[in-house]
Structure formats: structure tokens, C-alpha cells
Amino acid sequence: MTTELLRQLDFTPLVDAEEREITGGFCGDLLSWAMGRCTEGQVWFTVMGNLNAVAVASLADAAAIVLCHGAALMPDALARARSEGINVFATDLPEYEACVAFAREME
């Protein structure tokens, strides 16, 4: 399973970086919590679209960020995600529903 799956779920690609293998998913908005628990290759479902969220995704080696609830990706975060090669998708779905849709496809 790769980040192509996120496209198939109709999540909107905001930053189209390298296609990555997906190992699972992580959901949460506290950055230190994500940093400590989001493991390499996971898709991170969150509403945090700021610069620091991109830094956390990069350091944790997340496969992608999925911004839920229609949360915005800040312009400086967009630029950082492009330069760091972090896949970012967006959806209007709440985090729970986005995770459920993702988990069904991962089964």
C-alpha cells in the first residue's frame, strides 16, 4: 500500500511529493504526542496545518499528512512541505471519518 491510496480516497493532494509506502495511520493534534507516537511510514490525520506540523511529519518520517475538517495548510507550511518533500493531502471529512475510510482500505 502506498500514498496513492490517499488519492483513491479522494483526499485532495496539496503537496505531491515522492510516493511512499504506508505502514499504518496515526490521528492526533498535539505535536509532541504525534512526535512520540507517529512512526515511520504512517499517515498522520490532523487539523494542524502549521509549519511545526510539517517539521514533526518530517522528523517522524510520516508518509503523509492528511488535513481533516477542511483545515488550512499555512503558506509557510506549504513551502516547507514542498522543500522537505512531505506529502500533504486535505479532506473536508472529520478526522474520525477520514481514519475510518483509510482503515477500511488498509485492511
Add this chain to the structure above:
Amino acid sequence: MSEAITLRYTVPGDDFTRAGEASADVKRNLKRMGVDREAVRKAAIALYEGEINLAIHAGGGEITVTLTPDTIVMLLEDHGPGIPDISLAMSEGWSTAPDEVRSLGFGAGMGLPNMKKYSDRFDIQSTVGVGTTIRMEVDLA
């Protein structure tokens, strides 16, 4: 690799857009040098938490990263207010971060616990009114 390589950074206080630059740079450098991937990940996460703490709590500070043949050593030094109760500060969920910082997604009280979790050796020394020094070591596989 026979000699130690040292990287030095200054972290500005209260600038959360720049906090993370040192850990990102360390990660890039260590990866380029072919250092074990999991060790790089652990070091980068521990260091990022440290950078954020320096920016939030200490008004900035200095970071020195030394790569030896078998260890990544990270030293974080500040001249901030110091930590009155280290064991309380080390407990998960305890935070003194202001609301402005919480709105960015920090302040979960996981900074110091994560730094310890991702280090193979962790030492913290702090004196109120003087500052805090943290030493973290990550072993190479």
C-alpha cells in the same frame, strides 16, 4: 569515520518558525553521512523537542551535536529561568507552556519525556535563575 564531527547551533527564543532548523539540519547531515536511519530518527525527534523547549521556556540557547564512531551526543545549554522540580517536569502531561504555544499544538507536557524516551542516555541539570543543561546520547546500531 575515525574522528568526531561537531555541529553547533544557536536557537532563538520565542521564534517557533525557526525552532526545528537545527534538528532538520542535523537529520540531513547525519543521513548524508550514512548514519543508521533509526538512530537519526531518534536523535532528530529528541533534538526537535529540545529546540522547542529552548524557544518556549528558556529564551533560546545553544546546541552542540557531536557524532563519534558509535554515538550521537547532543548537548543543549540555556541561561533561562531553570526548572524548580525536575521530576515533575519529567512527568508526562505536565506543562507550563503558555496558551499561545498550546494553540500551535505544543504544550502537551511530552517534551522532556520524549527527549528521554528517544535517547539511550539522558541527563538533565538545572539551577533556578541560572539555566538548564541537557545531555542526550543516541547509540549507533
